[in-house]
Amino acid sequence: MTPESRADDIDVRPIAESEFADWLRAVNTGFLRAAPLTDEEVEGRRERFVEGRNLGAFDRGRCVATFRSFDQELTAVGGASVPADAISGVTVTATHRRRGLLSRMMARDLTAAERGDVVATLIAAEYPIYGRYGFGPATWMAEWTVDVPRAGLDARWAGPAEGGRIDLVEGEDVRKLGPELHERLRRRQPGAIDRDDMWWKLNTGALGWDTSWKPPFYAVYRSASGEVEGMAVYEVDDNWGDAKQPLNTATVRWLIGVTPAAERALWEYVCSVDWVVKVKSGWRAPDDLLPHFLPDPRAARITSLADWLWVRILDVERALEARTYEGTGTLVLEVAGVDGLTGGRYRLEASPEGASCTPTTESAELEVGLGELGALWLGDESAVRLAALGRVREERAGAARKADALLRTSRRPWCPDMF
Ligand SMILES: CC(=O)SCCNC(=O)CCNC(=O)[C@H](O)C(C)(C)COP(=O)(O)OP(=O)(O)OC[C@H]1O[C@@H](n2cnc3c(N)ncnc32)[C@H](O)[C@@H]1OP(=O)(O)O
Numbered sequence: 001m002t003p004e005s006r007a008d009d010i011d012v013r014p015i016a017e018s019e020f021a022d023w024l025r026a027v028n029t030g031f032l033r034a035a036p037l038t039d040e041e042v043e044g045r046r047e048r049f050v051e052g053r054n055l056g057a058f059d060r061g062r063c064v065a066t067f068r069s070f071d072q073e074l075t076a077v078g079g080a081s082v083p084a085d086a087i088s089g090v091t092v093t094a095t096h097r098r099r100g101l102l103s104r105m106m107a108r109d110l111t112a113a114e115r116g117d118v119v120a121t122l123i124a125a126e127y128p129i130y131g132r133y134g135f136g137p138a139t140w141m142a143e144w145t146v147d148v149p150r151a152g153l154d155a156r157w158a159g160p161a162e163g164g165r166i167d168l169v170e171g172e173d174v175r176k177l178g179p180e181l182h183e184r185l186r187r188r189q190p191g192a193i194d195r196d197d198m199w200w201k202l203n204t205g206a207l208g209w210d211t212s213w214k215p216p217f218y219a220v221y222r223s224a225s226g227e228v229e230g231m232a233v234y235e236v237d238d239n240w241g242d243a244k245q246p247l248n249t250a251t252v253r254w255l256i257g258v259t260p261a262a263e264r265a266l267w268e269y270v271c272s273v274d275w276v277v278k279v280k281s282g283w284r285a286p287d288d289l290l291p292h293f294l295p296d297p298r299a300a301r302i303t304s305l306a307d308w309l310w311v312r313i314l315d316v317e318r319a320l321e322a323r324t325y326e327g328t329g330t331l332v333l334e335v336a337g338v339d340g341l342t343g344g345r346y347r348l349e350a351s352p353e354g355a356s357c358t359p360t361t362e363s364a365e366l367e368v369g370l371g372e373l374g375a376l377w378l379g380d381e382s383a384v385r386l387a388a389l390g391r392v393r394e395e396r397a398g399a400a401r402k403a404d405a406l407l408r409t410s411r412r413p414w415c416p417d418m419f
Helices: 017-030 039-048 101-115 171-186 197-202 260-270 316-322 370-377 383-388 399-407
Strands: 011-014 054-059 062-075 081-092 119-123 140-147 165-169 217-222 228-236 248-257 276-280 300-307 309-313 329-336 344-351 354-359 366-369 392-394
Touching: 011 101, 017 039, 017 054, 017 062, 017 081, 054 101, 062 101, 062 119, 081 101, 081 316, 165 171, 165 260, 171 197, 171 217, 171 228, 171 248, 217 260, 228 260, 248 260, 309 370, 316 344, 316 354, 316 370, 329 370, 329 399, 366 370, 366 383, 366 399, 370 383, 370 399, 383 392, 383 399, 392 399
Parallel strands: 081 119, 248 276, 329 366
Antiparallel strands: 011 054, 054 062, 062 081, 119 309, 140 276, 140 300, 165 217, 217 228, 228 248, 329 344, 344 354, 366 392
């Protein structure tokens, strides 16, 4: 029997494109997907290979850990796009866990600030993994299950009000109409991220090699003037009760609307498909309007609530200057860095007209960890709450309240996508 390799013998490095198939196999192993990979899938997924940013760890030539990052646009409060280092495909094969491989891959990637990225982003498989690297949960998601017969909707509902209309379309129509609609939403929705061409192909069944694909229904909402303002993509199961009653569940894969009228029309539509008695909403912001579109909001029950997009601030000054502020004020923050990266003392001067954030030697009012700053940045978390938990410290009484008045937003951020 050959002895186990020492951690230092394991090589962590960007993979060559010729190693992509082995790397993908390791991703599947790490995510506990045992089905073999086809050559077509390897070729198809190659589109997302980025030279220098698909990292692997190799033990005697075998890929035992994976990590990938790519350029992403993330919408800050107020609608500006900030360049983000999106991290995904993080796996360490079970035989090599807890030997520091994730930490080594992360350390390599978090030099991303040198590429000019303002933040790094990821969606965490498990809550305890990424806080140690300076990430904080910046958006949350809620999924509702609607008990349709109790929702109080008018059973005679026959389409949107005010001249709007809903049409069922095909995947190819979504590939044509979806990107522009999504960009309209993305450019004003804090927490939203861009969708690449591959996203649209993967999510409309345009890739023959994707054996997990199940065709859904696609509904498009147009306003009275004929403009595409919303889309809902949903699947329906096949479930009949003992007495021959239809008891189907519609599961929304994604639903976006750029006006409240579009959102309302699409939710009313999905909740009024004959045979459907239950609607699962998919990943929404925790303050989504859905329950309140129903005459009886209690018919919509939150069945899943969890952290979603995690953010690590890579450049404090640019991050705080990229977003907008509804109030006016100054705040001196002591940001505790991680591994000597990013920390420092900063003076934020903010008003609805703009903000500046600069290093300072003034006394700090509030001490925050990098992860806490990530959680506060998109406006979701409360500094007062974090102070009560002992996770931020007031150096001046009232500083947490002042931070909330500046940083918190009237609606919660939302990242509709998984990556
Ligand atoms: C963005 C994404 O892709 S999310 C997907 C993440 N991947 C998965 O969940 C797939 C299954 N899990 C794995 O592949 C691995 O367990 C990983 C990637 C989560 C961790 O990889 P490892 O190489 O074992 O982590 P590593 O040894 O570098 O651990 C670093 C530290 O994090 C801790 N840690 C690692 N994973 C976890 C976890 N799941 N829960 C709690 N703590 C963890 C370790 O204990 C260690 O702590 P220490 O510094 O106090 O000793």
